[in-house]
Amino acid sequence: MRVDIINKKEDIVPLRLAGKTVVVIDVLRATSTMVAAFENGCREVIAVSTPEEALALKKQLGAEGVLGGERKKQKLPGFDFGNSPREYTLEKVNNKILIFTTTNGTILINSCIHGQETLIASFRNAVSVVGSLRNKEEVLLACAGTRGTFSLEDNLLAGYLSLLISRKYHDSLLSEGCKSAIKLYKLLEKDITGILEKTPHGHGLAVLGLEKDIGYCLEKNKVTIVPRVKTRAFYPRVQL
Template sequence: MDDLMLRVHLLPDLVEPMALKDGVVVVIDVLRATTTITTALEHGAKRVIPCLEVDEARRVAAEHPQAVLGGERGGCPIPGFHFGNSPAEYRHELINGRTLVFTTTNGTRALMRCRAAAAVFIGSFVNLSAVCEAVRAFDSVHLLCAGTNGQITSEDVLFAGAAVHRLSNMQGDRFAPSRWNDSAQLAFEFWRCRVPNITREQVENSLRLSHGGRNLTSLGMQDDITLASQVDKFSCAPHLNLHSWEIRKS
């Protein structure tokens, strides 16, 4: 009998969608989709509608009055969109009360993997405690790393390890190491090694060394790394409604 309670999946393609059935999933794309979604909602966005493709996003936005388009391809803003994928862009005065139609290279694809789940939350360092609190009562928790173009990324694994650590501290025996899968154990050890004192500076330094961090630095977007490193800046745990396919604050 499988008595595992806490599982990390290092890439969406490494887990079958039906393996997520009846469990709660935390989707992780620290640099930058899940950080940006959380920021937009905290700054007043009414809802976020994730789309897989650029053309789909444009069609959906056309169907919703007051909608704005956000996202990226290859880390860069999409021509004709109102926003890119930088959390700094989603200021209150620009996003308050608006519907954000959002598409990214990796994060929104990870969300598509979760259609069979019982519940889906958005996780990043800026809402680490809130998302752990939101999922702690579920019997089966999956931490799903988005990766980058099919490659495992250390920034997502780092957050998964932080969440494993936090959940095990919150729930004791329910999330004891004996109830983790191997990837959860690897993520936890990586987190413990890279961020021993759980400071923002240690998180930021680790993110800068990651694949996503180096990519953002090469694009001149290194300030986004600082924003993504602000542990527990926000208190919301955005939740994906699997019927209406929209993300709202919880």
């Protein structure tokens, strides 16, 4: 197994994804929120790039669809949810189709549809994601990044996943980027929450009263589910 990493969505070259298993990472908060939605009974997530597309799909789906997403970390007008994973409770999303749009994560998913397989990763399902990589030949850890730049929390999850891969699959070949991510993860793992609370992204969440999202998104291996893109026509449709 060959494993590589990209640190922001802008570095994705869709036509180079053929034959690769792409692991999508947007820790704060899109992929963590999608995992939470499925944990609480969500039937499907349709990942769209714009709020306008989301609103149009909602008209088609009617009551079985719910709208979730954000711009500038805040819930969009007319939407049922923002991008806080703690909003997506069993009572609100069980058996629903979530139409989801975020600043970085859902755009990344749409960029990755040329991969052989696309998996949704968070700290909360990391071990299960790695377990699903058995017999894969080419794996790309695709970090969303933030505003076109390196995102610490995404790189830390990529490092954690790389570490787990190296321990589980002894024949895996990690790129230098993956090895660097492992080193960074090991350096910071004892206080990741405290460190991320001080980053611009973490501070921005705290200003909005969403600081509890950080700790939630950094909880490790709380669920065994692995959402993945099952249908790619028109929009990526993510299911279990």
